[in-house]
Amino acid sequence: MDQKLTIVKVGGKVLESPETLHDFLEDFSALPGPKVLVHGGGRSATTMAKRLGIETKMVEGRRITDEDMLEVVTMVYGGLVNKTVVAGLQAMDINAMGITGADLNLIKAHKRTGSDVDYGFVGDVDEVNISPVIPLLKQGIVPVIAPLTHDGQGTLLNTNADTIASSLAVGFSEVMETRLMFCFEKPGVLINPDDDTSVIPFLNRELFNMYRNEGIISEGMVPKLENGFASLGNGVAEVVITNTEGLSVPGSGTTLGE
Amino acid sequence: MDQKLTIVKVGGKVLESPETLHDFLEDFSALPGPKVLVHGGGRSATTMAKRLGIETKMVEGRRITDEDMLEVVTMVYGGLVNKTVVAGLQAMDINAMGITGADLNLIKAHKRTGSDVDYGFVGDVDEVNISPVIPLLKQGIVPVIAPLTHDGQGTLLNTNADTIASSLAVGFSEVMETRLMFCFEKPGVLINPDDDTSVIPFLNRELFNMYRNEGIISEGMVPKLENGFASLGNGVAEVVITNTEGLSVPGSGTTLGE
Numbered sequence: 401m402d403q404k405l406t407i408v409k410v411g412g413k414v415l416e417s418p419e420t421l422h423d424f425l426e427d428f429s430a431l432p433g434p435k436v437l438v439h440g441g442g443r444s445a446t447t448m449a450k451r452l453g454i455e456t457k458m459v460e461g462r463r464i465t466d467e468d469m470l471e472v473v474t475m476v477y478g479g480l481v482n483k484t485v486v487a488g489l490q491a492m493d494i495n496a497m498g499i500t501g502a503d504l505n506l507i508k509a510h511k512r513t514g515s516d517v518d519y520g521f522v523g524d525v526d527e528v529n530i531s532p533v534i535p536l537l538k539q540g541i542v543p544v545i546a547p548l549t550h551d552g553q554g555t556l557l558n559t560n561a562d563t564i565a566s567s568l569a570v571g572f573s574e575v576m577e578t579r580l581m582f583c584f585e586k587p588g589v590l591i592n593p594d595d596d597t598s599v600i601p602f603l604n605r606e607l608f609n610m611y612r613n614e615g616i617i618s619e620g621m622v623p624k625l626e627n628g629f630a631s632l633g634n635g636v637a638e639v640v641i642t643n644t645e646g647l648s649v650p651g652s653g654t655t656l657g658e
Numbered sequence: 659m660d661q662k663l664t665i666v667k668v669g670g671k672v673l674e675s676p677e678t679l680h681d682f683l684e685d686f687s688a689l690p691g692p693k694v695l696v697h698g699g700g701r702s703a704t705t706m707a708k709r710l711g712i713e714t715k716m717v718e719g720r721r722i723t724d725e726d727m728l729e730v731v732t733m734v735y736g737g738l739v740n741k742t743v744v745a746g747l748q749a750m751d752i753n754a755m756g757i758t759g760a761d762l763n764l765i766k767a768h769k770r771t772g773s774d775v776d777y778g779f780v781g782d783v784d785e786v787n788i789s790p791v792i793p794l795l796k797q798g799i800v801p802v803i804a805p806l807t808h809d810g811q812g813t814l815l816n817t818n819a820d821t822i823a824s825s826l827a828v829g830f831s832e833v834m835e836t837r838l839m840f841c842f843e844k845p846g847v848l849i850n851p852d853d854d855t856s857v858i859p860f861l862n863r864e865l866f867n868m869y870r871n872e873g874i875i876s877e878g879m880v881p882k883l884e885n886g887f888a889s890l891g892n893g894v895a896e897v898v899i900t901n902t903e904g905l906s907v908p909g910s911g912t913t914l915g916e
Binding site: 448451452471474475476477478479480482483484486487488490491495496497498499500502503504505532535536539541548550552553554555556 | 706709710729732733734735736737738740741742744745746748749753754755756757758760761762763790793794797799806808810811812813814
């Protein structure tokens with residue numbers, strides 16, 4: 401395809417309320433050209449787990465996924481969040497199609513091993529098969545991807561949505577120019593987390609390491625940026641971290657570069 | 659497409675245990691030619707609702723779907739059951755793609771009105787848009803459809819899986835020869851529900867009305883057969899009601915005819 405593809409990953413509080421989700425979907429639907437949406441849903445999964453009496457355990461921002469938790473994330477990510485987003489986009493005349501990494505064999509993964517922590521049914525990506533998706537994009541269909549993968553032997557795996565987004569971005573980059581946008585509740589990577597005007601407009605590896613050593617960039621932002629830099633190093637044309645408003649304003653947010 | 663399409667609807671106890679589901683998926687995956695799977699999941703939804711403290715109310719075999727129950731069926735049908743089936747088929751080298759009627763704008767419906775009973779978020783089918791699915795079938799992809807539709811205004815609706823299957827069968831019949839198979843735990847429509855050898859091999863409208871008046875055909879079988887006859891009257895080539903074993907044995911089960 402000649403047109404530039406935009407992959408947007410949305411997560412965090414944006415998915416939490418019908419209002420912020422609606423605003424996001426409006427801005428997303430206005431993006432020109434072919435596009436793919438990858439969503440998270442961790443907060444909804446935690447809420448649903450609690451309602452079912454299942455305890456949520458996190459290690460370094462990653463969810464420990466035992467059999468009960470796998471059932472919860474399959475329901476919440478693959479069902480509740482994914483279909484709510486799809487129905488919302490359909491109402492905006494976007495022909496959305498919600499799938500997981502198991503559908504179309506889109507993303508194959510293996511259960512994480514070799515870590516001191518037993519993460520359970522958490523998948524590390526092995527391969528991305530985007531070929532069945534290309535004809536769909538050509539028809540104007542917008543894939544909406546839930547953060548689940550499979551091992552090819554019948555087991556679903558919970559995979560971080562940022563990782564899904566960057567893996568897909570790398571896969572699509574082989575056939576078309578692709579930009580990757582991480583969209584969350586903050587306007588970008590902030591110097592001061594309490595000051596939304598303190599956006600760092602540009603980050604390369606060197607600056608990232610500096611801010612990280614100084615403790616300015618920490619927690620969930622670290623794997624997000626690692627994913628972003630890995631994508632850039634693997635052919636993705638552009639990586640931006642921004643909020644809903646920043647989606648449609650060129651130069652908004654934090655742009656990653658070499 | 660030149661090849662005959664088979665649409666299989668699976669429900670009931672077949673979906674209940676990993677073993678019966680696995681056996682069914684093996685027989686389904688062996689069916690020659692393009693195929694579509696439509697699944698139910700009512701029992702799993704009832705179980706999940708109970709775990710969440712949500713009461714299940716049924717009227718004439720139809721689930722009353724208030725907002726809480728809509729959340730449950732979206733999670734269970736669109737997430738848990740759909741993705742378990744997809745991962746199971748992928749393990750059998752079937753490139754399955756699990757979607758609902760909201761995805762690809764496949765099935766548009768409206769909230770049921772005009773009944774004495776308020777069914778809540780239950781959808782009656784308005785239109786079926788199969789055109790985006792045809793290229794997928796040509797690629798050997800097998801759509802797996804969860805029994806949810808949408809109203810085009812952002813609301814998901816719960817729609818009976820038999821109705822979904824027959825609506826899709828009618829839609830596909832316009833472009834290719836289509837047969838519809840209802841697969842459940844019994845070998846067909848039975849004269850005596852306790853005797854699996856009492857299968858009625860052939861039913862037309864006249865025989866159906868006779869058995870119905872005699873009380874031999876009752877409850878859930880009535881809407882299933884109504885759906886089947888409606889499909890036949892709208893271009894579907896063949897309608898069969900059978901169990902997993904009957905899927906691959908020509909002449910098994912109950913065949914509907916004019």
